Amino acid sequence: MREIAVVGASLAGLRATETLRREGFDxxxxxxxxEPHLPYDRPPLSKELLAGEWExxxxxxxxxxxxELELELRLGVPAVALDLAAREVELRGGERIGFDGLVIATGxxxxxxxxxxxxxxxxxxxxxxxxxxxxxxxxxGPKVVVIGAGFIGAEVAATCRKRGLExxxxxxxxxxxxxxxxxxxGAVLGEMHRDHGVDLRCGVTVEAIEGGDPDMGGSxxxxxxxxxxxxxxxxxLVAVGVTPETHWLEGSGLTLADGVVCDETCxxxxxxxxxxxxxxxxxxxxxxEVMRLEHWTNAVEQGTAAAHRLLAGGSAEPFAPVxxxxxxxxxxxxxxxxxxxxxxxxxxxxxxxxERRFVALFGRAGRLTGALAFSRPRQLMQYRRMIAExxxxxxxxxxxxxx
Amino acid sequence: MRIVVDxxxxxxxxxxxxxxxxxxxxxxxxxxxxxxxxxSEELRPKMEEAVRMCPTQAISIED
Numbered sequence: 001m002r003e004i005a006v007v008g009a010s011l012a013g014l015r016a017t018e019t020l021r022r023e024g025f026d027x028x029x030x031x032x033x034x035e036p037h038l039p040y041d042r043p044p045l046s047k048e049l050l051a052g053e054w055e056x057x058x059x060x061x062x063x064x065x066x067x068e069l070e071l072e073l074r075l076g077v078p079a080v081a082l083d084l085a086a087r088e089v090e091l092r093g094g095e096r097i098g099f100d101g102l103v104i105a106t107g108x109x110x111x112x113x114x115x116x117x118x119x120x121x122x123x124x125x126x127x128x129x130x131x132x133x134x135x136x137x138x139x140x141g142p143k144v145v146v147i148g149a150g151f152i153g154a155e156v157a158a159t160c161r162k163r164g165l166e167x168x169x170x171x172x173x174x175x176x177x178x179x180x181x182x183x184x185x186g187a188v189l190g191e192m193h194r195d196h197g198v199d200l201r202c203g204v205t206v207e208a209i210e211g212g213d214p215d216m217g218g219s220x221x222x223x224x225x226x227x228x229x230x231x232x233x234x235x236x237l238v239a240v241g242v243t244p245e246t247h248w249l250e251g252s253g254l255t256l257a258d259g260v261v262c263d264e265t266c267x268x269x270x271x272x273x274x275x276x277x278x279x280x281x282x283x284x285x286x287x288x289e290v291m292r293l294e295h296w297t298n299a300v301e302q303g304t305a306a307a308h309r310l311l312a313g314g315s316a317e318p319f320a321p322v323x324x325x326x327x328x329x330x331x332x333x334x335x336x337x338x339x340x341x342x343x344x345x346x347x348x349x350x351x352x353x354x355e356r357r358f359v360a361l362f363g364r365a366g367r368l369t370g371a372l373a374f375s376r377p378r379q380l381m382q383y384r385r386m387i388a389e390x391x392x393x394x395x396x397x398x399x400x401x402x403x
Numbered sequence: 404m405r406i407v408v409d410x411x412x413x414x415x416x417x418x419x420x421x422x423x424x425x426x427x428x429x430x431x432x433x434x435x436x437x438x439x440x441x442x443s444e445e446l447r448p449k450m451e452e453a454v455r456m457c458p459t460q461a462i463s464i465e466d
Contacts, residue, residue, distance in 0.1 A: 297456070300456060301456075
């Protein structure tokens, strides 16, 4: 392999380039990124950067010199097509990058609400540019409405409250962060937000986002709910999830189904791997369950594994991590490991829901499959390891009782 | 090899502890304690992994 192209210059792409060099690849290495920035960290965009505690410098991902990686950088130039037969990636503007090996790490893009006019004060949050634009607007003390109480929506609400702003969060499901926490723990989180003064409304639908004339630079003014009621707003953040950025791969011959479909070693096609928010693959640690993770830790682990896979040829190992994600909201550290659904067996140990300090253990068919902790990092890491070791649910309960 | 933790960045995720509990310990006070600031050279691969996996890039190695 003499030429490798890494398309996507955020966390997964960067870690892939570092892995390739670390494992001895000394050929041409091109890193392509749609954003005009060197790779930077996204988690602080809904926390420290938005709060005004940090600036761009603090979130730059690589502090060591880039020279050592000997990369050819193409920043601010998105890839627009993949020609697998010619083994070339086409960039906007027409440049074609040839490759023997390709890492696809173009991440995901925020979903918007269909039919919404481009009003001033209406945002999604994915990039540092989004964050700085929102932050500038927060300085004026607006009434904030967040649509969607997933990870991003919940964190932004917490950050806004920390800044003393009035926040209404609108969520379609019965609890916030149900996808990440399940209904029981989602309810605990909801209570926490309400205790901190968030006007959290669950089980509501958004009919329209209204304001001035968008052609005249009009601003957002209110959100109209399905019930007919209206929430006044000076700033609206739409945080209803992301879709994988695979538009540029259409027609390439790769299998696209809510992400780039890969085998269990992250291979999407010969000499082509995918990593990060857009990779969909069967995870052997969960009996081949097909998943696509939008987690920081996965971007690192999969970026590393995918790069390794490119160089490994036939001797690749399956990428079989125990998923891990964290969220800092108010003074609580929420961490989750493994996989779980609302139907799994649930046990709360190492504390109580009321204290907002506990570990929730999830089991399926007698196996410990997930753990979710509020401010119990030490314990959560121990259960993450037990999940990897395929520990029985009962063994986890014994461990909890003995601790 | 010296392990340096930037405690302004450390958010006690304990990922480091998951990789090398012999060097990193997050205790019940939710603070990270570095048990051995000068671990032996054979631990270098684990230390480098901890550096890479730290969610807030709070760990560095000084040689």
